Amino acid sequence: MAVGGDCRVTAPVAYRERTRRWYAALGFDTPYRWAENDEIPFTPLPKPLSEATVALVTTAALFDPAKGDQGPGAAYNGAAKFYTPYRHPVAQRADTRISHIAYDRDHTSAADQGTWLPLDALKRAEAAGRIGALAAHFHGAPTNRSHRLTIERDAPALLAALQDDGAEAVILVPNCPVCHQTTALVARHLEQNGMTTVVMACARDIVEAAGTPRFVFSDFPLGNAAGRPGDLASQDRTLALALDLLEMARHAGASVTNPLRWSEDDRWKRDYSNPDRFSAEELAEKRRAFDAAKAERPGTR
Numbered sequence: 001m002a003v004g005g006d007c008r009v010t011a012p013v014a015y016r017e018r019t020r021r022w023y024a025a026l027g028f029d030t031p032y033r034w035a036e037n038d039e040i041p042f043t044p045l046p047k048p049l050s051e052a053t054v055a056l057v058t059t060a061a062l063f064d065p066a067k068g069d070q071g072p073g074a075a076y077n078g079a080a081k082f083y084t085p086y087r088h089p090v091a092q093r094a095d096t097r098i099s100h101i102a103y104d105r106d107h108t109s110a111a112d113q114g115t116w117l118p119l120d121a122l123k124r125a126e127a128a129g130r131i132g133a134l135a136a137h138f139h140g141a142p143t144n145r146s147h148r149l150t151i152e153r154d155a156p157a158l159l160a161a162l163q164d165d166g167a168e169a170v171i172l173v174p175n176c177p178v179c180h181q182t183t184a185l186v187a188r189h190l191e192q193n194g195m196t197t198v199v200m201a202c203a204r205d206i207v208e209a210a211g212t213p214r215f216v217f218s219d220f221p222l223g224n225a226a227g228r229p230g231d232l233a234s235q236d237r238t239l240a241l242a243l244d245l246l247e248m249a250r251h252a253g254a255s256v257t258n259p260l261r262w263s264e265d266d267r268w269k270r271d272y273s274n275p276d277r278f279s280a281e282e283l284a285e286k287r288r289a290f291d292a293a294k295a296e297r298p299g300t301r
Helices: 015-025 119-127 147-164 177-192 204-210 232-248 280-295
Strands: 053-058 086-089 133-140 169-173 196-201 214-217 254-257
Touching: 015 177, 015 204, 053 119, 053 147, 119 133, 119 232, 133 147, 147 177, 169 177, 169 232, 177 196, 177 204, 196 204, 196 232, 204 214, 214 232, 232 254
Parallel strands: 053 133, 053 169, 169 196, 196 214, 214 254
Antiparallel strands: 086 133
16 A cells, blocks of 8 residues: 555544444444543553563454355454454464454455564564564454453453563554454553553544553554555554554553555545445345344354
8 A cells, every 4th residue: 555645634533433323324222332441551661672571462363264264355254253362372373364353344355464463573673672572472352342351351361371471561453443442451451460551553532532551543444553464664664653652651541643644545434334335225234244144153252
């Protein structure tokens, strides 16, 4: 994708309002209650980043060939969801997918996991001496609509696993709207327990409302919070913003906006979950498809 020159920059997508309108158009009567927190925990980095152990948390799922189509461009695949945190050795090849969540399927194909899993970028940062060490594992956070289960079950489990890895700083990368809330709530729990965190985000309104200690905002379609696909320079530059914020933030709620543009125009912003794009018949078909995909899930949380 080309950097956008002098094209007009529009406001970020209001994902909370957009998803409210979308599900109302599909016939869901009760709007989702997004997390809102005024008080924000904050743990300063206890040492230079060049001496710290840095870990990675993602909402992407490990690929499982038994769970149907999870490849680039796959339709929403509820069977690929995971319901408990996992960890994977960074020394072993990783194959993560995002078919189980609502990323922007109209404007990105999910062909490059570097856009949601900045593991290779972190390895390059480690080799350059920008971080002290990469933790032995990266960790998966389940995308959970329940605030309570994220706060009371998943966040403590992730904290214990990260402590076991000796992590001192943690980078969290969400994909879908609820993923952004999940990683914000996990980041808050980690900060409350002495870890320094930064969330790499595309849904600014969600992480701000949840009270995220630090975040890097990239005004990109969902699924690309770690940089543009096929663009290593973009991915390295986006990670560098997160690393700088880990080290230099001096107050809770610190944020930085990625100066990179997704494309030469911002028309993609009007498309995501926008009910105005569809007829009543098309919305009814999407509701049927949603219900069918939900029925295929192997379990619930």
